[in-house]
Every structure is written in C-alpha cells, then in structure tokens.
Amino acid sequence: MALALAVGVAMLLATLATINALGKENTRGAWLATSPQGPRARPNAGRQVTSEASSTKVRPLWWFVSSDQFENQLIVRVDVASSGARSLVPPGIPRLPGPGQFYASPALATLLRTTPANELGDRFGGTEVGTIGPSALPSPADLVIIIGQEASTLAKVPGAGEITSFSTSSINGGPDTLGTTGLQIVLAVLALVLLFPVLVFIATATRLSAARREQRFAAIRLVGATVRQVAVISAVESIVAALAGVVIGFCVYFLLEPALTHVPFTGQPLEVGDLSIHLLDVLAVVIGVPVAAAMVARVALRRVRISPLGVSRRVTPRAPRFYRVLPLLAGVAELAYFVAVGRPTYSNGQIVAYFVGFFLIMIGLVIAGPWLTMAGSGVMAKRTGRVPPLLAGRRLSDDPRGAFRAISGLILAIFVTSVSIGVISTILIDHGSASSSSPASKTVTDQFAFNSPNGSVPAVPTAVLASLRSINGVTGGTLVYAAPTGMRTDGKVPDINGLGGSIQFGLVSCAELATTPALGRCHAGAKLAALGDDIAFMPVMKSVTIAASTIWPTAQITQTLTGLPVQLIAVATNGSAPAIARTETVLDGAFPFASTTTLFGEVNSGASQLLTELKTTSEVVIFASLLIAGCSLAVAMAAGVSERKRPFSLLRLAGVPLAVLRRVVALETAAPLIVIAIASAAIGLVASDLFLRSQLGLTLRLPGATYYLIVFGGLAGALAIIASALPLLNRITRPENARME
Amino acid sequence: MNDKASLVVDRRTDYVIEARDVVFDFGETPALRGANLSVREGEILAVMGPSGSGKSTLLHCLAGILVPKRGEIYFSGRRLDTLSDNERSALRRDTFGFVFQFGQLVPELTAEENVALPLLLGGLRRSEALGRSREWFKRLGIDGLEGRRSGELSGGQAQRVALARGLVADPKVLFADEPTGSLDSLTGELVMELLVTAARQDGTTVVLVTHEPRVAAYAGREVMVRDGRVSSLVPDMHAP
Numbered sequence: 001m002a003l004a005l006a007v008g009v010a011m012l013l014a015t016l017a018t019i020n021a022l023g024k025e026n027t028r029g030a031w032l033a034t035s036p037q038g039p040r041a042r043p044n045a046g047r048q049v050t051s052e053a054s055s056t057k058v059r060p061l062w063w064f065v066s067s068d069q070f071e072n073q074l075i076v077r078v079d080v081a082s083s084g085a086r087s088l089v090p091p092g093i094p095r096l097p098g099p100g101q102f103y104a105s106p107a108l109a110t111l112l113r114t115t116p117a118n119e120l121g122d123r124f125g126g127t128e129v130g131t132i133g134p135s136a137l138p139s140p141a142d143l144v145i146i147i148g149q150e151a152s153t154l155a156k157v158p159g160a161g162e163i164t165s166f167s168t169s170s171i172n173g174g175p176d177t178l179g180t181t182g183l184q185i186v187l188a189v190l191a192l193v194l195l196f197p198v199l200v201f202i203a204t205a206t207r208l209s210a211a212r213r214e215q216r217f218a219a220i221r222l223v224g225a226t227v228r229q230v231a232v233i234s235a236v237e238s239i240v241a242a243l244a245g246v247v248i249g250f251c252v253y254f255l256l257e258p259a260l261t262h263v264p265f266t267g268q269p270l271e272v273g274d275l276s277i278h279l280l281d282v283l284a285v286v287i288g289v290p291v292a293a294a295m296v297a298r299v300a301l302r303r304v305r306i307s308p309l310g311v312s313r314r315v316t317p318r319a320p321r322f323y324r325v326l327p328l329l330a331g332v333a334e335l336a337y338f339v340a341v342g343r344p345t346y347s348n349g350q351i352v353a354y355f356v357g358f359f360l361i362m363i364g365l366v367i368a369g370p371w372l373t374m375a376g377s378g379v380m381a382k383r384t385g386r387v388p389p390l391l392a393g394r395r396l397s398d399d400p401r402g403a404f405r406a407i408s409g410l411i412l413a414i415f416v417t418s419v420s421i422g423v424i425s426t427i428l429i430d431h432g433s434a435s436s437s438s439p440a441s442k443t444v445t446d447q448f449a450f451n452s453p454n455g456s457v458p459a460v461p462t463a464v465l466a467s468l469r470s471i472n473g474v475t476g477g478t479l480v481y482a483a484p485t486g487m488r489t490d491g492k493v494p495d496i497n498g499l500g501g502s503i504q505f506g507l508v509s510c511a512e513l514a515t516t517p518a519l520g521r522c523h524a525g526a527k528l529a530a531l532g533d534d535i536a537f538m539p540v541m542k543s544v545t546i547a548a549s550t551i552w553p554t555a556q557i558t559q560t561l562t563g564l565p566v567q568l569i570a571v572a573t574n575g576s577a578p579a580i581a582r583t584e585t586v587l588d589g590a591f592p593f594a595s596t597t598t599l600f601g602e603v604n605s606g607a608s609q610l611l612t613e614l615k616t617t618s619e620v621v622i623f624a625s626l627l628i629a630g631c632s633l634a635v636a637m638a639a640g641v642s643e644r645k646r647p648f649s650l651l652r653l654a655g656v657p658l659a660v661l662r663r664v665v666a667l668e669t670a671a672p673l674i675v676i677a678i679a680s681a682a683i684g685l686v687a688s689d690l691f692l693r694s695q696l697g698l699t700l701r702l703p704g705a706t707y708y709l710i711v712f713g714g715l716a717g718a719l720a721i722i723a724s725a726l727p728l729l730n731r732i733t734r735p736e737n738a739r740m741e
Numbered sequence: 742m743n744d745k746a747s748l749v750v751d752r753r754t755d756y757v758i759e760a761r762d763v764v765f766d767f768g769e770t771p772a773l774r775g776a777n778l779s780v781r782e783g784e785i786l787a788v789m790g791p792s793g794s795g796k797s798t799l800l801h802c803l804a805g806i807l808v809p810k811r812g813e814i815y816f817s818g819r820r821l822d823t824l825s826d827n828e829r830s831a832l833r834r835d836t837f838g839f840v841f842q843f844g845q846l847v848p849e850l851t852a853e854e855n856v857a858l859p860l861l862l863g864g865l866r867r868s869e870a871l872g873r874s875r876e877w878f879k880r881l882g883i884d885g886l887e888g889r890r891s892g893e894l895s896g897g898q899a900q901r902v903a904l905a906r907g908l909v910a911d912p913k914v915l916f917a918d919e920p921t922g923s924l925d926s927l928t929g930e931l932v933m934e935l936l937v938t939a940a941r942q943d944g945t946t947v948v949l950v951t952h953e954p955r956v957a958a959y960a961g962r963e964v965m966v967r968d969g970r971v972s973s974l975v976p977d978m979h980a981p
Contacts, residue, residue: 391849399851644848646845650845654839
C-alpha cells in the first residue's frame with residue numbers, strides 16, 4: 001500500500017506543482033492585464049496621486065496596451081509615458097523608456113535583430129535600450145515590447161489612460177492581452193480534472209490494502225476484539241502506511257521534478273523555478289492523505305462482515321439497476337433539445353442550460369458506469385465459449401461497482417478533455433486558418449473597430465495607400481467604410497457568423513473588393529456593396545472561411561465614398577512573408593494606436609493561440625489520466641489476484657496454463673479501461689457536437705491524428721503498466737505454493 | 742500425451758503410476774526420503790499418514806505438480822518427472838483430475854460453469870460442455886444446484902461439485918487430497934461413496950490422500966507414509 005500511495009502522492013504533488021507553475025506564469029503576466037479603466041486607474045489625467053503602498057509619492061503612468069502579429073506570433077505592445085519624475089515603472093525594466101526608446105523581451109529583441117526593419121522594426125520605431133527581465137514574462141518565448149511615448153501623444157489615444165499600480169492577477173479585469181485570464185482559468189480546471197484519477201488511485205490502493213487485511217482481522221476478532229477495535233486497528237495501520245507513502249511520495253516527486261518541466265502543459269515547457277509546492281499543499285497532502293486513507297479503509301471494511309470465524313461477503317451482490325443510466329440520457333437529451341429548438345436567447349440562460357447539460361452527463365457517466373460495466377461484461381460472459389472471457393466477464397458482472405471504481409476518475413478526465421478538444425478542434429478548423437493557400441491567409445487587414453473612436457478612422461492618408469501599393473507582392477486593396485445613414489441595399493445583408501443582433505453595415509467599392517477576394521464579392525455590375533459587421537467588427541469564427549464565398553448585397557448611397565470614415569483596410573498580397581510583414585509594418589506605422597493589424601486568415605490568432613494551448617493541455621491531461629488509471633488498475637489487479645490466490649493456484653495445479661489465467665486477469669482489468677476510455681471519449685465528442693450545433697451553429701470536426709495518437713498511446717501506456725504487474729500472477733499462483741494440509 | 746513423452750521407454754505397463762526412490766525436500770526440511778509406490782489401473786489407493794509425513798508431497802510428485810530431487814515417476818510406463826513444466830501441465834489438464842479439501846471452485850462462476858471448466862479449457866463448445874456438466878449433477882445427486890455460486894453451496898454440495906469437475910473430463914487418474922477434510926463425517930461418507938462409485942463405474946484410477954481411516958476404508962488398498970517413506974498396510978493382492 002505504501003508504495004502505491006507513494007506513486008499516488010508523487011502524482012498529486014506533480015499536479016499541484018503544475019497548477020502552481022501555471023499560477024506563477026499567470027502572476028508574472030498579470031501586469032499586462034492592467035487597464036486604465038480598471039479599479040486601479042486614475043480616471044482624471046494629470047493629477048498627482050499617492051501610492052497606496054507607501055508614503056513615497058509615485059506619479060501615475062500613461063498606459064496603452066495593444067497586440068500585433070508577426071508570422072502568426074502574437075506581439076504584445078505596451079506604450080507608456082511618464083507623467084513626471086518618480087513615475088510608475090512596469091515590472092521587468094529598470095526605468096521607464098523615454099520617447100523614442102523601447103525595451104523588448106529577449107525573444108522579440110532577437111527577432112528584431114534578425115528581421116529587416118521594414119518587416120518588423122519600423123512598426124515600433126525608436127531605439128532598444130534594454131530587455132525586459134524574465135520576472136515580467138509568463139514565458140521566455142513571449143514577444144513583448146514596452147515603448148516610450150510622450151504623455152501628450154498617449155493622451156490623445158482612445159483607450160489610453162493613467163494607471164497608479166499594476167494588476168497582480170489577470171482575473172482582475174482589464175485587457176486580456178495574452179489571453180491569460182481564460183487560459184489560466186481553463187488550465188486550472190483541466191489540472192483539477194487530473195486530480196480525479198490521482199485521488200481515485202490513492203483510494204484504490206488504500207481500499208484494496210484494507211481488504212487484504214480482512215483475514216487477519218478475523219483472527220483478531222477470534223481472540224476477543226470488538227468490531228470497533230478492529231476498525232481502530234485498521235485506521236491506525238492505514239494512517240501509518242499512508243504516512244510512509246507520503247514520505248516516499250515526496251522523495252519520488254523531488255526526483256522526478258526536473259522531468260516534469262518538459263511536459264508541454266501549455267505547449268511550452270514549464271520554467272524550472274515555477275514548479276513549486278506551497279506550504280498549504282504540503283499540509284493538505286501530509287494530513288489529508290493519511291486521514292483520507294483511514295476513512296477509505298473504514299469504508300472498505302464496512303463492505304465485509306468480519307466475524308471471529310472469518311470474512312463473509314454477499315454471495316450474490318446486488319446488481320446495479322437501469323435507472324443509473326437516466327441522468328446520462330437526460331444530459332444528452334437536454335443538449336439535443338437545444339439543437340432541435342435552438343439555444344436560449346440570453347447568455348445567462350445559455351450558461352445555465354449548458355452547465356446543467358454537461359453536469360448531468362458528467363454525473364451520469366459516473367452513476368451509469370457500474371451498470372454499463374455489468375451489462376457489457378454480462379453479455380461477454382453469456383456469449384463466450386472460451387474460459388478467459390467467461391471468467392473475466394463473470395468477475396466484472398459480479399462486482400461492477402468495484403471494477404468501475406478504479407477507472408471512475410478516468411472517465412471524467414477523458415470526458416472533459418474530449419469535449420474541450422472536440423470544441424477547440426472544430427473552432428480552429430472553422431477559423432479557416434488551416435489553408436495556407438486561401439486568399440484569407442494572404443490578405444492583411446487592419447481593423448479600427450476596437451481602438452478608434454466610433455470604430456473607424458476619418459480617412460486613410462494617400463501616402464499610406466501609396467506606400468502599400470509600392471510593396472512588392474501587394475496585389476490589391478479594399479477600404480471598408482462606415483455605412484452612411486440613408487444607405488439602401490437590394491437585399492438582406494448576410495449574418496455570416498449567425499450571432500444575430502443588429503448588424504452595422506460596412507460599405508465597399510466593388511472595384512476594390514474584386515482585388516481582395518478574401519472578403520467576398522459583389523453582384524455582377526454593382527458598384528457598391530454592403531458588408532455585414534462580421535467583417536469589420538467581429539473577428540470571430542466563420543467570417544474567415546465564409547466571407548470569401550459571400551456575395552454581398554448591392555448598396556445605394558446618396559453621397560460619394562470619399563469622406564466616409566474607414567472601418568477596415570484589407571490589403572491582398574501574393575502570400576510571401578516579406579510582403580505580408582511589410583504591409584503590416586506600413587499599417588502599424590500609419591495607425592500606431594488605432595489599428596489591429598493581422599492576416600484575415602489569422603484574424604482570430606489570439607484566440608487560436610489560446611485554444612491551441614488549451615488543446616495541448618487537454619491532450620496532456622488525457623495522456624496522464626490514462627497512465628494514472630493504468631496504475632490504479634494494476635493495483636486493483638494485484639489485489640484481485642491475491643483475493644483469488646487459492647482457486648487460481650488450484651486451477652494451475654490442475655493443469656490450467658498460466659497463459660489462460662494471465663488472459664483472464666488481463667481481460668478483466670483492461671477491458672473496462674479500454675471500453676470506458678473509448679466510450680467516455682465518444683460521449684465527450686457527441687456532447688461537444690451538440691454544443692457546437694446549438695451554440696455556434698457548427699458541426700463537430702473530428703480531432704486530428706494527434707488526439708487519437710494521444711488516446712491510444714495513453715491506453716498503450718496504461719496497458720503496459722498493467723502488464724508490468726502480471727508476473728505477480730505467476731508468483732502468487734505457483735502450484736507448489738498451494739498447500740492443502 | 743505429447744511426442745516427447747511417448748519416446749520415453751516403457752518400463753512397467755501394468756502400473757498406471759509408479760514412483761521409484763523419490764526424494765524431495767523443502768529447503769532444509771526433507772519431505773520424501775526414497776518413496777516407492779505403484780498404482781494399478783482402475784485401483785483406488787489410499788495414501789495415509791500423519792500431518793507432515795509427506796503424503797501430500799508424494800501426491801504432488803505423482804501428479805507432476807512437483808518434480809522430485811531424485812528418483813523417477815512413471816505414468817503408464819512413461820517417465821513423467823523429466824517432462825517440461827508445460828508438458829506436465831498439459832498432462833494434468835488432459836489426463837488427470839483433482840479434488841482438494843476446499844476452496845477449489847472459482848467464486849464468480851456458477852456450479853455448472855465450474856464443472857464445465859475443464860471441458861471448456863479442452864476446447865469443447867460451451868453448450869456441449871454445460872450439457873455434459875449437467876449430467877454429473879444428476880449423477881452426484883446435486884441437480885438443481887447448477888446455477889448457484891460457490892458461496893451459496895454447503896460444504897458437502899461444494900465438494901460434490903468439485904468431484905464432478907474432477908471427473909467430468911474422464912481422467913485416467915483422479916488425485917484426491919483430503920477430499921472430506923472439511924466435511925462432517927456423514928457428508929464425508931456421502932462424498933466418498935459417490936467418488937468411489939463413479940470411479941469404479943468409469944474405471945478411473947484414484948489416488949486418495951487422507952489421514953482418516955474411515956475415508957481410507959473406501960479404497961481397495963492403503964499405504965502409509967511415515968517420515969517420507971511408503972509402507973504397505975494392506976497387501977497388494979495383485980503384486981507380481
């Protein structure tokens with residue numbers, strides 16, 4: 001027991017350390033989530049404030065955060081300006097950069113040195129005065145730049161403002177520039193999901209160890225011990241064994257800690273220094289595990305009646321009933337209902353609806369597990385004419401709860417991660433960024449929707465247009481204007497994201513639109529067309545893939561296009577990296593604070609990066625869960641063999657080949673693992689399909705080969721762990737060990 | 742029997758089992774010190790002796806479960822102790838039957854499935870194996886118990902199920918190690934009567950280990966194991 005617990009404790013510590021590491025990454029990047037609109041902001045510019053933390057007077061800092069893109073990599077740009085001496089200084093740099101100076105993260109500094117200025121450096125201008133220290137970067141690979149500006153410049157930028165302190169948690173609000181808020185929350189949930197199989201493993205090891213001591217407890221009762229005294233002895237033994245397991249587990253963890261940093265939890269290795277276990281974690285493990293072990297042992301002993309004459313069990317265990325499947329069916333039915341009749345209109349209603357659906361399925365899986373195990377194994381035992389499936393099927397249908405218990409943690413982990421991978425894969429594919437030859441991946445867009453007053457700029461200077469035209473590889477361009485009042489269209493403007501709501505139109509010249517096929521096209525002969533806000537305002541989901549095939553309705557206006565504010569610039573290129581980078585650089589230089597420049601095909605790149613990281617995390621969790629389940633099952637298998645030591649030994653003695661018994665044990669151990677893992681993955685994908693259909697109007701796209709490799713690789717790993725315990729069968733059931741005196 | 746076994750020189754065809762100068766020890770503890778024993782085909786032989794005398798060890802050597810340190814074991818005139826572990830396992834599975842004192846039934850299986858187990862292992866179809874298994878329930882007077890688990894059977898019922906399992910595959914030799922050791926005297930007598938009757942009807946050789954004279958009385962011949970050596974209690978009337 002101590003050894004199995006040690007493995008469980010080491011896994012538990014690894015999980016906690018990973019959660020802590022993710023928390024540290026989050027904290028290091030939290031300053032980037034500081035917002036002038038946040039609680040620490042100074043709404044009135046120019047007034048001196050006193051720092052809350054000390055009596056030293058610290059002046060506020062002018063602050064503006066935006067994001068940029070370079071070859072599919074996200075760049076976080078922070079523009080700062082001093083409001084006087086003793087101005088607040090961002091973390092990671094020794095002093096504020098002056099106007100025309102910047103600090104770059106080491107990765108971005110390298111990129112700036114190795115990339116032609118007209119493709120990257122010109123976007124920022126100025127001189128590098130140093131690098132941002134690792135204490136201010138979630139990961140060394142992050143691209144971050146802090147650029148010094150004049151306070152008067154930032155004072156004119158919409159969204160810029162003064163701050164008096166930095167956010168210490170990305171959850172506090174503010175711009176989620178690196179996507180850390182959502183990422184950290186979901187990562188934490190996924191890491192917690194990993195705890196289920198770990199805790200089940202610890203419980204399995206403890207329970208089976210308690211069950212093995214039953215005969216000895218019967219002997220103790222024979223000499224006069226009461227049931228209570230036996231319970232106390234059992235609890236003390238469990239606590240002592242658990243404490244030994246905890247101590248060994250800590251040693252195992254510290255031995256394995258360096259290897260843990262290589263686990264690409266977020267797609268990148270964790271920092272060595274980030275992996276740590278807090279005092280609270282230590283106390284929780286040191287106290288919690290032994291106490292839990294004692295409780296589990298107590299429960300395990302209650303399953304049997306230990307009389308002075310031995311241990312008696314129920315001869316015919318009560319079979320699980322069919323009603324156990326009802327919550328699972330109800331959960332699936334609820335999600336299917338929203339596909340049939342449509343989702344709730346309001347977001348609160350949607351949250352409740354989907355939460356209830358997924359919660360019912362998760363609980364339903366755990367409740368239905370024993371019934372499904374019994375039904376499946378019962379069929380196997382009834383139909384087979386071979387001994388291994390007969391014995392394994394009978395064993396499983398005899399105690400389906402026990403068989404399922406060892407993998408109950410796995411079922412939740414695989415369900416949750418399969419749902420997340422199903423949803424993420426579909427969204428990523430639907431973004432349309434996959435095809436590098438599509439027009440969307442060759443078209444640079446600069447949206448003014450978010451960082452400009454009224455979501456537009458008054459005009460695009462002629463010099464900028466000339467610069468764009470002069471770039472080698474630029475093949476066309478379209479300006480999307482804000483539609484003037486009184487504009488009429490000859491048809492309904494398509495709502496290509498299906499998100500509903502009122503549509504704010506954009507207006508384009510059909511001659512220009514013809515040069516940027518990624519945005520769609522006009523009816524033949526039309527001069528002007530009305531675009532939906534999917535293009536200009538909503539950088540989400542379907543617009544990228546559907547826009548190209550959309551024919552926009554013809555628009556009629558009473559004025560000329562000249563003079564209308566511009567919502568978006570789209571520049572078509574031949575797809576070469578220098579052409580794209582130079583186009584982005586020109587646009588960034590022309591609208592340094594007003595634009596969001598990106599490839600149209602990567603319009604959701606921030607979200608894509610976040611989703612890709614979550615997908616990686618889900619895959620790591622699936623793999624780890626399967627390995628942990630393998631450990632649980634190996635322990636359960638060892639206990640099952642010990643329990644049947646005598647009949648198995650006598651069967652061997654009567655000539656039954658060891659291979660037959662090995663197949664029996666392997667089948668009864670591995671069959672539930674394989675069936676439950678595949679079933680929970682399938683149910684997870686079905687649930688994600690129902691969610692995608694009703695909420696996003698998408699159909700599930702099956703995950704890529706990596707997912708299947710991870711699932712089947714994890715299963716193979718789990719089976720290898722189980723197989724490693726099989727030699728025990730030979731030792732325990734050796735015929736010469738069976739003494740019949 | 743496999744080819745390798747059949748190549749072994751035939752020594753004494755009139756004995757189905759023969760042990761010659763068998764020596765076996767458990768580490769420093771000697772169990773058999775030159776035991777000799779011959780069992781004729783169809784004979785019911787009782788091996789008696791006090792606890793620790795080596796009678797179970799002798800049975801295990803005769804059945805090919807244990808390999809003696811010295812000496813020779815013959816089955817139907819063929820050397821058994823030189824066979825490989827797999828060959829001895831196959832011999833036990835296909836040619837011998839076993840009945841033990843207790844705990845031999847697989848708890849998850851029903852009584853009839855337990856009886857059918859040797860037939861299923863031999864490759865017989867499930868329906869046929871269960872059919873032959875049920876015949877033994879009638880023969881041993883336990884019909885009606887086919888669907889019960891071992892935990893739902895009394896000691897006597899469980900022993901009769903075990904006896905049925907030992908005999909269902911028509912073994913040449915049935916090895917019974919204290920088959921009534923966990924039963925009361927009346928039930929023990931019933932089990933022995935059934936065992937002896939069935940063995941005589943089918944011509945099965947029985948090697949019965951017991952320390953109870955009442956049980957040994959069912960045998961046609963009794964031998965005593967004492968300090969690892971075998972001595973005859975009742976003269977072998979068929980001896981040459």
